[in-house]
Amino acid sequence: MAPARRCSRACRLSFLMQLVLVSAVVVFPAAASSTSRCSNPSPAPKEIPEGNDAAELLRSFQISTGYFSGGDRLFAPDDESSYIPRSFSLTPSKVARTTDSALLEVYATLTVYGASSSHGGGGSHRRRRRYTFSRAASFHLHGYYSSSSAELCMVGASGSYNGENGLVKHLRDVNLRLRVPNAPSLSDPFVTGLLDGADFETISLVAYVESDHYVFSEKKPSCPPPTPAGDARGALQALEANFSCPRLKELIVSSYKFEHADGDSSSPSSPTPTPLSLSTSRMHVNQMHCTANGSVRAYVVFSNDTDADSWRWQRMIHSRFFVKEEAVVANGYWDATASRLCLTACRVVHSSAATGPSSTDLKVDREQCGIGMSFWFPAVWTIRDRSVVAGLLWNASQERGNKHAAGDVISSAISASSIDLYRRGSNLSDVKYNYTMVDTAKKQYIQTGLSKSKKGRFPGNSSTYSYQDFKFHFDTGEATPVTIGSVIVAGDMMAAEYAFFEEVNMSRPAVATMDHTQLLNVSYDISYYITPGNWQPPKNSSRLYGVPSEPRQISAEGVYDPQTGILCMTGCQEINSSTDCQIMVTVHFASLDAKGKGHGRGRISSTRDKSDSLYFDVIDFALYGMYVEQIEESIWSTDLESIMAVTTATLWCVFAVMQIRHTKANPAAAPATSVSMLAVVALGHVAHLALNVDAMFVSRRRHYVQVSASGTLELNEVMLRLPTLVAFALQLCLLQLVLSNRRSAADNGRPAKAERWSLAERKSLWICLPLYLLGGLLAGTVHAINNGRAARDNPLIVRVAADPATLWDDLASYAGLILDGFLLPQVIFNAFSASRVRAVSPWFYVGGTVLRAAPHVYDVFRARSYVPSLRPSYVYADPRDDLFGVAWDVAVPLGAASLALLLFLQQRLGGAFFVKGRRLGEYEMVSTIGSRQEVEKAIDHGHQDATVD
Structure with a gap:
């Protein structure tokens, strides 16, 4: 028993040691995890009823x-x-x-x-x-x-x-x-x-933090006055009130570029300093909150992005919170007396525990709170500075005698200006614009001989014009007027229209003079993209690849001649931290009487020597769009097309009703009517409904800019399609009437007569179906050839016109051609049946022929009378519904009229009147062993059937 007792003690000791180890493994992680995980307090406190807070x-x-x-x-x-x-x-x-x-x-x-x-x-x-x-x-x-x-x-x-x-x-x-x-x-x-x-x-x-419990600094920061003195606008115009927190936030939250003391925003030899380092060149007010009493706080980040990144920042500044960049936090107040925002800022740093620049562990360095910031709204614009908001940063610690190490705070005042590409509808009525380079542009306009260009009817010297006429787009960019004469029009449509009325209609003489007093001072913002000069498309690559692009922004000012429609300007743009003001921009607006597509043409060129590093090759571009007068004319034509479309669909209903009435009044007409012809017409109505279902409930005016307050007609797409739906239903009724009549003829003891109609119907299908299929294959082949040619085009070409037709669109157009010849199955049917029955009412075949030929006549009129839009909104004579063009507009009406004439003669002279010799199907085949009386009776019976009306 002794050895057993020793084993028992050893087991008990081993068990106790294992229990301790397991407890350590289980308890200690649980204790560690409990410090980082939440648990509700126990017992849970009870809620108190809601109060006023x-x-x-x-x-x-x-x-x-x-x-x-x-x-x-x-x-x-x-x-x-x-x-x-x-x-x-x-x-x-x-x-x-x-x-x-x-x-x-x-x-x-x-x-x-x-x-x-x-x-x-x-x-x-x-x-x-x-x-x-x-x-x-x-x-x-x-x-x-x-x-x-x-x-x-x-x-x-x-x-x-x-x-x-x-x-x-x-x-x-x-x-x-x-x-x-x-x-x-x-x-x-x-x-x-x-x-x-x-x-x-x-x-x-x-x-x-967004809490309202923010505690602002007790000491208000002091702000130096804007430079030059008195350059700030009043708050009433800028903020649309004495103080408006939402409006202030809308304007201040933006991107800014830093300026040198001499006003030059860039110089290759002297980089622009910033509050936090010598490398950053942009400032972005990322977050801002304010109170009703004018207290303001903000989160501001700094970056050294390129011009392309500036555009990216401008888009993202309202939707992201940036933590990877250098940043400061600031608070202060809105000075209503001086109309400026005064702030004190402290630098934001990543904590010492941060593992990298992506760490979210941010804190404020209280030792670097010596940064002063102010923002105001400039009252004067020039070609170099058109910012809605201007700013100033300086070393505020020096005012308190607080000395910091170099690089921690600002060593000198730095000005900033907002990079606001859209200006968000700012009220700029009190801003003054100083033209500084107009004389240079006017001199170039006269010396280059542009003033001797052909005169015509252009925006500014015609009865109809608009601010929209002077905005122009091209394949890689757009240009927007900033000033017209002495009036700021950027972001203010009312001011723009007023400027045209005052400056163009009232102040300009009607005829040109030798001293060019008719020239109008203007300024523009031009934004466009270019492909880098050293970029080459990948070789031996069958995959799609993206074409890189670099944005460019030109501030231009110059003169516009309303007699010649020529805009001549001198521009400035920032390239690689350098400002280039030796740029010439010339635009030839198209005449208002021109019937070709497009808005005109333009050119951006450098006046520097080719050896200069800032020189660039000439950029030629074509303007696209339409003048206001042409847009109103196009909208009028679209409304006219709506009326014509409804009228056409309604007439199809009338003609279908007339054919139904004719068929019921003439018992012999129903079996002599081609089922294939009726099916073609019915399928044509279905195709028209299916192809235009995407336009249901959608306004056609989405293709145009709202430029006129005049009331114009716009029919709802449902109204346009409802008559077509009714016509389709009537066509089905007519088809059912013909089929039931043939079935009753077979059931009422006239199988030979019913078999004759069925045989003629089958022979008609044997001819029409292969013909239709062959035409479809031909349409598909033509589409494939055109697509292959388009695929070989230069990939750098940007398409601004309507998208190319798809295979479905081309086949649908071919289906319209089949519908143009809807009488073909009836003509072939009559030829094989040798019928002289007037099966088709003149209302139906003559009226239907006119309705199918009318779009081609209108297409000729439209091409000669209207200015075509680059993205037209067809309602009537849609290319997806038929084949249009010079040749088709002649061939289709002639072909449709020929079939109608042939049907007219068939119903009076017999179906096979044009076939020489024995007429097709004139006699029924009879048995050779029948009696002579049976043969004569069969012949007489055949003549009676052919002459029944």
């Missing part, structure tokens, strides 16, 4: 735009999907006070937006393509906010997102921890936190 509490936890990193299993890496912004939003649905004064109970929805990528199937892994699409994951959370720790801790049973196959996928065991400052301020303005779950990696979150 319920809405304010909701706003305290609202986050509209934040940034996140991580979550790699759920989202694609950020660097692979920069065009799909990573962001998140937190929307509280309920915030309630509890019996514990330090705790708030919060119900909220967290939505995380990003990109998700997947590999296409097929082939090896290397050959699989990666497809990137946007993804949104939503989490419904509940938890508590502790005012003592400033921490919001929330849990959710699950979250969800849409998977690649469209099915909703769930995420388990979700946990959110956010630090939300109790009293956010200049030194503590960020919401940061972590989101984790069982099905994805931890996601780091950061956002600029």
Whole structure:
């Protein structure tokens, strides 16, 4: 027993040691994880009924735009999907006070937006393509906010997102921890936190706080006056009120470029300094919030992007929260007396624990708060500066005698101007424009001999004109007037129309004079894209490839001659941090009387020597679009086409009714009517409805710019299609009447007569169907040849006209040709049946022929009378409904009229009157062993059938 007792003690000791180890393994991770995961307090505090601050509490936890990193299993890496912004939003649905004064109970929805990528199937892994699409994951959370720790801790049973196959996928065991400052301020303005779950990696979150509890700095910053003195506009015009927080935010949140003290925005030898380093050249006000009393706070980032990136920033500045760039946070106030915004800014840095520039752990460096910022609205514009908002940055720490290391703060004042390409409808009525390069443009206009160009009717010297006439587009860009005479028209349609009335109609003489006093001062913004000069398309590549492009922005001013329609301007553009003002822009507007497509032609050229680094090759371009007068004429013609389309469909209904009446009044007419002919007409109505179903309920005026307040007719597409639907129904009734009559003839003891009609019908089909199929193959071959020719075109050519016809469109047009010859089956049917029955009413075959020929007559009139739009909206004589062109417009009416004439003669002289010798089918085949009386009786019976009307 002794050995047994020793074993028992050893086992008990081993068991105790294993128990301790297991407890350590289980307990310690649980304890560690409990520090990072949320749990509701126990016992849970009870809610207190809502007070007057319920809405304010909701706003305290609202986050509209934040940034996140991580979550790699759920989202694609950020660097692979920069065009799909990573962001998140937190929307509280309920915030309630509890019996514990330090705790708030919060119900909220967290939505995380990003990109998700997947590999296409097929082939090896290397050959699989990666497809990137946007993804949104939503989490419904509940938890508590502790005012003592400033921490919001929330849990959710699950979250969800849409998977690649469209099915909703769930995420388990979700946990959110956010630090939300109790009293956010200049030194503590960020919401940061972590989101984790069982099905994805931890996601780091950061956002600029939106709470109304923000504590502004007690000391108001001082602002130096704008330069030059008195250059700021009043708030009444700029903000449309003494102070409007939404309007101020709309204007200030934008991108800015830095300027040198001498006003030159670029110089290759002297890079522009910025508040934070010598490398950045752009500033972007990314987030801004303000209060009703004029207190303002903002989040501002800096970048060294190229011109192309500037356009990208301009598009994204309102939708993203940027954390990877250098940034500052600022607060201050709106100075209503001086009409400017004054701010004090502090630099934002990544914490020492950050692992890289993508870290969301941001904090404010309180030692670098010596940056002063101000913004105002310039009252004077020039060719070099047309910014809606101007800014100034300076070293505010020097004012307090606070010295910092070089590079930490601004060493000298730097001016900035907004890069606002759209100006968002700003009220610029009090802005003055100073022309500085008009004399140069006028001199070039006279010296080049352009003033001697042919005169005509152009915008400005005609009775009809509009601001839209002077906006022009070309294949790679567009140009918009900024000023006309002394009036700013940028973003203000009313001011533009007023300027034309005052400057063009009232102030310009009617005839040209030798001293060119009729020239009108104008200025433009021209935006366009170019292909890099060193780019070459890939060789031996059968795949589609993208053509790279670089944006260019030209500020131009010069003169416009309303007598010749020529615009001659001198322009400036920024290229590679250099400003080039030796650019000439010439535009020849097309005459208002011109019937060709297009708006005119233009040229952008450099006046520098070819050896100069800023020299570029001449850019010739064609303007597209239509003048207002031509647009109104086109809209009028479209309304006329609507009336003609409804009239045509209604007449088809009338003619179908007349044919039904004729068939019922003449019993012999129904079996002598070709079923193939009726089927062709019915299918024609169906095709017309099917081809135009995409236009249902859609306004045709989407093809035009609203340029006139005059009332014009616009018929609803349903009204256009309803008569066609009725005509189709009547055609089916007529077809049913013919078929039932033939069936009754066979059932009533006249099988020989019914067989004769059926035999003629089959022979008609044997001829028509191969003919139709051969024509379809020919149409498909022509389409393939045209497509092959288009595929060999230069890939750099940008198509601005209507899209090329598809195979379906070409076959549909050919189907219209078949409908043009809808009488062909009846003519062949009559020839084989030798019928002299007047089966088809003159109303039907003459009226139908006229209706099919009328679109071709109108097409000739339209081509000679109207200016064609590049993207026309056809309602009548649509190329998808028939074949049009000079040859077809002659051949189709002649062919349709010939068939109608032939049918008229057949119904009076017999179906086979044009066949020499024995007439087809004149006699029925009889048995040779029949009696002579039977033969004579059969012959008499055949003559009686052929002469019955």
